[in-house]
Amino acid sequence: DTAVSQTPKYLVTQMGNDKSIKCEQNLGHDTMYWYKQDSKKFLKIMFSYNNKELIINETVPNRFSPKSPDKAHLNLHINSLELGDSAVYFCASSQERRWAGSGYTFGSGTRLTVV
């Protein structure tokens, strides 16, 4: 069983479209995250939710809207896609609100290509 699963794995779409990436974890963790890995492979936090509550929003454009219907799910919706949104998006989860509490688990990533 996959601990943190995200779908789709690949997403190719045209500029201006709206798309969603879904993430689910079956680890019973309280905290979930979205990260973006750019073309230079640099990872950066986008959002963090703890028990459905937004706790980190790192200067991400308003076109990105996370949604957490329950603590096992954290979806990412992106409006009006731009070329610069092309990246790999990783979902992750951890047990503690802060990473200091315990280890965490990443999803396998969603490679988004905007054309």
Added chain:
Amino acid sequence: KNEVEQSPQNLTAQEGEFITINCSYSVGISALHWLQQHPGGGIVSLFMLSSGKKKHGRLIATINIQEKHSSLHITASHPRDSAVYICAVVSNFGNEKLTFGTGTRLTIIP
């Protein structure tokens, strides 16, 4: 300048060599993580450290909080260790900002 710096950026070594990857950070932290990303793209958490040293198989991670420095060592390196190794810190200030290093690309030649 990034708050988390790793060195070297690229490292190529022969199978069996002892590998050291370094991470220095400039902020106060509550924890530091070492991550591994294989060419296929998946990211795996190797260690989480707040002090001292941890060992898992051939991997050893150390941290010196006073010097704001951590090292990841690989003993008896193997081609399957080829990956990007990423250091990430949990800040203990502000909104618990999480910051990553730029990664070290390790290639082990048979």
